[in-house]
Amino acid sequence: MDTRDFLHPTALTLTRQRSLVGMDGRDLRRGRDKGEQVRILRGVYVPTDVWKAADDDDQYLIRIQAAVLTRRSQPVLSHQSAARVWGLPILSRWPAEVHFLLSAGSKRKSRAGVVWHYDHFRDDEVVELGGYLVTSRLRTMVDLARTIPFASAVASLDAGLRAPYLLPDGERSETIAKEELQEAVARLGSARGCRAARVSADFADGQSGSTGESVSRANIHLSGMPAPLLQVAYPILGGGEDRVDFTWEARHHIRRLPLLGEFDGKVKYTRDQYLAGRTIEEVVWIEKVREDRLRAPNRGMARWLWAVAVSPARLRTLLIAAGLRPER
Template identity: 50%
Template sequence: MNPDSPHDWRPLNLGRDARLLGSDGRPVQRLVGSGQAVRLRRGVAVDATGWDTISDRDRYFLRMRAVGATRKSQPVYSHQSAAVLWGLPIIGRWPDEVHLMANGKTGVHSKNGVTWHHDRLPDQDVVEIDGMLVTSLLRTLIDMARTVGFLSAVAALDQGTKPQFILPNGRAAFGIDRDILLDRLDSDGPTRGARTARIAIAFCDNRSGSVGESLSRGQIHLCGFPPPELQVSFVHEDRQEDITDFRWVRKQETRTHRLLGEFDGKVKYTRDAFMSGRTIEEVVWSEKLREDRLRGTGHGMARWIWSVALRRESLLRLLLAAGLRPEPGKRPVGEVNVAVRAQNRR
């Protein structure tokens, strides 16, 4: 356990502890009934202080801890539950179910907020993070690529394939090379979801600068637009350097269309690391000057925020209005499995 980790490590109230002290376990129920505690699962509650303000990820982490506290042996967290400990992102809300590896256990069935996975689990696929057993980064990325939607898989893979990234507990981790992921997928043989996993792994790109950029790039792909260049640098006459999220240079009929795309996450206007001691007004003005410099390069500019990136049709309309056109023969798809079926028919 790492109390300095940003994860929520507040103490758990366990009904079984009360019973060991001679009570019937009802003190936990009374705390929940009075609003002083929040029930995480049967027999486990947590202090309600700040519950309305903690993140969806932290609420999920507390449910993970509650499940671990009610198991007779130490569980191995996997899939999205492992992603929490590795600091890998997903798109959308964290699931209601905690994911565990059965690891040879018989008679365990998915119920009561726990999803059990009965896939083979070699010893090298299990590591320890903050006192909790978890599937290795390699195994976690493979499992995520096989089982979650395309957009969440891409977001997790973009992060997990970086040469190095920082875990929630502050320790550095080395990412997994994409070729290693593909080799592991081959060595595992035919498995459910392997084909969609291969598509997501082949598509991932560790140059992505944020979860919002990963989401946007996945949506751009599913919209049928040509793949953009990533993290393109422009050095101006005053030696000022600007790096853009996306760039397209496309010949369209009689002219060349140049377009820059920028995902505009709120983080740059709120976090101290991005503001460097500046006020929000100063950051906004600096961003306006940056956009003026980029427009001076002869490129058009398209900007969007989270709500647009999350809705494929909204991003499609925005980029069409900016002059971008889908690649010949491609059209937007609703889900990645539609793209998979189309690929299988080729």
Template identity: 40%
Template sequence: MENIAPIRDITYISELRQFDLDGRPFRRAALRGDAVRIHRGAYLPATVWRSLDRTEQYRHQVVAATSASRTHPTLSHRSAAVVWGIPLIGPLPKLVDVLASESSGSRTEGSFHRHATRDLEGDIEFLHGVPVTSLRRTIIDLALVLPFPAAVVALDWAIRPGTDNSPKPSITIEDLWDAVSALQISRGHRRVSRAIQFGDGLSGSPGESLSRALIHELGFPAPVLQQRFDDRLGLIGYADFWWPRFRLIGEFDGLLRYTRGAFDSGLSVSDIVVAEKKREDRLRALGPSVARWLWADTMEPRSLFTLLREAGLPSGRIRA
């Protein structure tokens, strides 16, 4: 798919052998530091490896793992997620998630974490030439194993349509319910249903989705998402969160908000920050208060709890 960054430059020793070529030069290159062994029998130029962020490195590793395997298992769960581009909260796994038959059972084997399933062939697609659970099945699997806030981040991303400027695969809530039925989800059905029912494609970023899930878990009232605000000069913008009863606007300020804005507009990050400050001044002039928080606050829910309580938002909980 054109929106999924390509996997390039991986050399497989097994493919060299098919053409009677020697793989020892790649092993020597790895010893010199000119190549990186990203999986048994799979090498990537060191310059390419160093140019990738941690998520991209892991994505190359999982594709290499299933490609190099004689059985070519289907990537699933978090490994499938990184291939699809689904945002994940928390550290990436060290192992590669793949499907396994019910008879063999769930287990860790070498570099693989094998997840037993009754359906090894349903909802499978091919990306980068390797089998991967479909987008809808991947979201269901994540909802089964991830904490609720992390599952919401993945689900919100999946149901949010792509745009011309930012294309991405997407599905609908109906697709997810269909997958629950097709996969005959019984164990964990309540857990999956909770995530699906909470999903909202209006969340504009992983940070906003994580914030929304934490706001719910911390006992605060549900906010209105992407509320439009205007003044005499016209459109001010769309607030991430809006509690009309309490006249409170909530804004998640991830660094990506400014770096992406600078990239899209051609302005510097400092220019974007100044423009954001002017935008907030216009919002405050209308009467609402504005509460802002960062990634660090979402990683420590007590911090977000204190911030919103001090902003005047009531919670059904005494403490976080």
């Protein structure tokens, strides 16, 4: 489902709008009872087939749009909700609640699938994006770093620092330097979550190629294993290069061999844009040839999937079995 379809969705129905033309919401409630409609928020419905066809990303966009449409004035999306509009990833499913930001000192009770945050913010920390008011990408990254677990924050920050940064519609956005992120976190002073934000901002690296790589790197750190080099390129005889997610130098290996590490999210085997007209079997064969090429000159190789990437203990066990020596 195209993200842009939900920037101005037509599938949502509000009982408030029906009242303007002399109708009420009884038929929508009956549709819900029959399984034909899903109530997103009080007074907001979407056809069940549309809801079931949407993945977790798109369902959260529907929730965001529903929450925005029920406000009397246009609210400012923040935290995970702003992250979704910007296309910043988090580790786990999107929350059930939509997050809005209000100036410090305001009072609005969180209820009915909406969470209000109260904080100081500058005018330049709120921008318009796709018809929404959202916290700027930098402000969103800082808010996430303050409030979500380390591995998830690293995934968000790494993605936000990536250059070029592509919005969900494919358009380029401005590049944010790591120093800008660190300066923004420093401005927090002693505000709640500042220490966690500093740790995540210092650890963030825009070289990480995917959410899975970022989560792996965070949990490698938490597991007490040495920090790898990122995106090291190895020349191919005859031209070209193989770029590897992680490389540990020989000094970290018990047999004094370089160790290469790769996160395999299986995306390349399932999505059309990665298959590029090839069959899954062809892609798997190409990947095998690549791995054999990388292993050949006295190098070790470790590969892992999501179940290992999200577990510091399992990552530690796998890397020790591959010959890597723990730092602590």
